[in-house]
Amino acid sequence: MEKKKTESGQIEIAGLPLKLYLPILVLTLLGMYTDAVPGGMVGGVLVLMVLGEGLNTLGRTVPGIRTYLGGSVICILGGAVIASAGLVPAGTSLLLDEFVNEGGFLVFYIAALITGSLFNIDRDLLLRATLKLLPTAVLSIAAGTLVVGLFGLLMGQSFLEAVLYIGIPMTSGGMTAGAVPLSSMYAEALHKDAGEILTRIAPATVLGNIVSIIYAALANRLGKCRPELSGDGRLVNDGIPVPERPPMQPGFANLCTGLVLALAFYQLGAICNHFVPLLPTYAWMIALVVLVKGSRLLSEEMEDAAREWGQFAIHSWTAAALTGIGMTLIDLATILRGLTPLYLMAVICSVTAITFTAAWIGRRFMGFYPLESAIAAGMCTTNMGGSGNVAVLSSAERMELLPFAQIVTRSCGALMLTLGGMLVQLISGSP
Numbered sequence: 001m002e003k004k005k006t007e008s009g010q011i012e013i014a015g016l017p018l019k020l021y022l023p024i025l026v027l028t029l030l031g032m033y034t035d036a037v038p039g040g041m042v043g044g045v046l047v048l049m050v051l052g053e054g055l056n057t058l059g060r061t062v063p064g065i066r067t068y069l070g071g072s073v074i075c076i077l078g079g080a081v082i083a084s085a086g087l088v089p090a091g092t093s094l095l096l097d098e099f100v101n102e103g104g105f106l107v108f109y110i111a112a113l114i115t116g117s118l119f120n121i122d123r124d125l126l127l128r129a130t131l132k133l134l135p136t137a138v139l140s141i142a143a144g145t146l147v148v149g150l151f152g153l154l155m156g157q158s159f160l161e162a163v164l165y166i167g168i169p170m171t172s173g174g175m176t177a178g179a180v181p182l183s184s185m186y187a188e189a190l191h192k193d194a195g196e197i198l199t200r201i202a203p204a205t206v207l208g209n210i211v212s213i214i215y216a217a218l219a220n221r222l223g224k225c226r227p228e229l230s231g232d233g234r235l236v237n238d239g240i241p242v243p244e245r246p247p248m249q250p251g252f253a254n255l256c257t258g259l260v261l262a263l264a265f266y267q268l269g270a271i272c273n274h275f276v277p278l279l280p281t282y283a284w285m286i287a288l289v290v291l292v293k294g295s296r297l298l299s300e301e302m303e304d305a306a307r308e309w310g311q312f313a314i315h316s317w318t319a320a321a322l323t324g325i326g327m328t329l330i331d332l333a334t335i336l337r338g339l340t341p342l343y344l345m346a347v348i349c350s351v352t353a354i355t356f357t358a359a360w361i362g363r364r365f366m367g368f369y370p371l372e373s374a375i376a377a378g379m380c381t382t383n384m385g386g387s388g389n390v391a392v393l394s395s396a397e398r399m400e401l402l403p404f405a406q407i408v409t410r411s412c413g414a415l416m417l418t419l420g421g422m423l424v425q426l427i428s429g430s431p
Helices: 018-033 040-061 071-084 090-102 105-119 123-154 159-170 175-190 194-225 252-275 281-294 300-328 332-337 341-366 370-381 385-396 399-427
Strands: 011-013
Touching (some): 011 018, 011 040, 040 071, 040 090, 040 105, 040 300, 071 194, 071 300, 071 332, 071 385, 090 105, 090 300, 105 252, 105 281, 105 300, 105 385, 105 399, 123 159, 123 341, 159 175, 159 194, 159 341, 159 399, 194 332, 194 385, 252 281, 252 300, 281 399, 341 370, 370 385, 385 399
């Protein structure tokens, strides 16, 4: 929920008038610093929603920041700065980490987004776009990887070493599904400690995500200045009309149905992952939702319920989820430890090459709007998995692209993991 003004001009945050929000903020901070925040979901939701909506309001209000970054970027970076500066008491920090990651808040949120967004897309459009989107993403990653390798030579590394330790971790699909298994593969091949390797490759994963988030905000700004480059959230610009869906009229019963459907699809994905662990749970979930949608196994009423629940989740918990990502998943200390000007330039130039390649190929050969192609096939290949997609698309104000972003992230992430496992064998005999 954004900051808004009532008819009388009174500022509202999270639907609350400012004179009510501020006492609730003070109450929340008092609970944090007296170690009296309730455990589990109650404390986690309260802290993240109160802090998240406040950061979101700052990002959408402060001149300059509002224009070029926006609330989503400030939620993430603000949360990371607050956590890294030690402003969050240890008890609250532990509670948020357990709630966001181990307690499944992000899973709960992302599952709603996946089902809601996939069921909100026309079947023919989904198939038509995906077949063109994956080649666009692969070619864009290839351009970015080439740039990283060249920067590696400037940093005194070999071309291959830079690709292995910067390029591939940055495009491997995130931390849990990408950098962590990648470090294990490298450790086995190089006979080194996996933790040592993870510390070396993690900055590329996190930095790539941060640069993509900032680029997404700038792309949103560019789209407003140059509307001919933007599809306003529509990816395909091939002249084929897309049937309009009737406006949503969510009710309590529909929201409950959508909630159950989202969690059921995630459970089905988890079961498939148990038997075929090669594909992550989210990848299975996406494939299953696409299969169900393509075969029309669910009625339109059920699909509407899923998309209504997804929209409810977006409007209710996006600021909280982004703040949670910043506070628990982005470690600024880890980034700063291994950061050099050349390293930072390598990441920035790689993301830039991926972004512009995706925009050019998408517009020139695939019939995509260039900004949407740059975001879905470019920026969403250099982020931290599902949570990174949410951060990038929220920053770009194009959450409609989530189905395509998830498909790209999971498919290209698996491809880069495989490539990393093969290429590391070439230096396995090196010190």
